[in-house]
Amino acid sequence: MLEKQIRFGILGCADIARKVARAICLSPNATLSAIGSRSIDKAKRYAAENGFPETVKVYGSYEAILDDPSVDAVYVPLPTSMRVLWGVSAAEKKKHVLLEKPTAMHVSELDQILQACESNGVQFMDGTMWMHHPRTHRMREMLSNPSLFGDLKEVHSISGYRGDSDFLENDVRVKPDLDGLGALGDVGWYCIRSILWATDYELPKTVTALHGPVFNKAGVVLSCGASLLWEDGKTATFNCSFLFNSSMDITVLGTKGTLHLNDFIIPFNETSASFSFASESGFTELATGWAPLPRDHVVTTDLPQEALLVKEFASLVGLIRDSGSKPDAKWPTISRKTQLVLDAVKTSIDKGCVPINIVS
Structure with missing residues (x-):
């Protein structure tokens, strides 16, 4: 039916x-x-x-x-x-x-x-x-497997693309009265979400913007970064920018495993997406190589991730109607946590890159 x-x-x-x-x-x-x-x-x-x-x-x-x-x-x-x-x-x-x-x-x-x-x-x-791509669910399963990944220690995320001169002068995303969060709001949102996703949405204790954010003449952020610290010692960093070549990377480091991918926001291919995962890798004798080698995992999909987003949203709406x-309270909760961390980064930038405590 x-x-x-x-x-x-x-x-x-x-x-x-x-x-x-x-x-x-x-x-x-x-x-x-x-x-x-x-x-x-x-x-x-x-x-x-x-x-x-x-x-x-x-x-x-x-x-x-x-x-x-x-x-x-x-x-x-x-x-x-x-x-x-x-x-x-x-x-x-x-x-x-x-x-x-x-x-x-x-x-x-x-x-x-x-x-x-x-x-x-x-x-x-x-x-x-990207939250709705089946690759994301598969990666979550592997990160949640203690025998493969161990305990989470660090997350590093990069997201950005190089805007041309017209973009940097005239795009909505660099206008303070329209999208005043600039690169932090546009591509930084993805970095923050990826970090929260990797930590199973546990909010950090403090957020500190990295020194050297770049602004346009109107004071909108064109490039910035931040470090995040959790109560248990987990750390994360991210960089986001309108000034470097297109990059969409996540690295998640555990005591036993490491996850890498280079296209987390928009997969290189619409119908399949991959990631690399290594578990308990080390050097071979004389440090001439690695063993076991990281394994590439490929996840296919019949629908592009944006259609899967619509499908999931429409399914929830249909259940209500x-x-x-x-x-479903899951999605508003995730959005709010992402916004909280983004706000803390913005506040840290505005105050001269000082640590900001997260208050939920």
């Missing part, structure tokens, strides 16, 4: 919405119902350029999507500074909220969104796509 499809509306014509619209169309339990912009002409042009079906309704305002009773859920890729307004508005209209990352300028704004979602019984999830289930 086919699942009842969840009908999505998209607020805005952001470039990332093209990818998510495709994901909605690929997901077996979702359908694209409406697209809205502040300009009807822009919305029509966007729908035509992206080949949306004629059944997709086109609106000249965001409010029109929220007022459409046929829309079950909305995807919100609007600039970060606008997400609290439209996230809360969507929840108050009983629309389930798939929110692009970073979720807010500050955790206090995210808390407003989460409170509205909870009060109105709607599901919240952020748009961190059709079975009276409660929203």
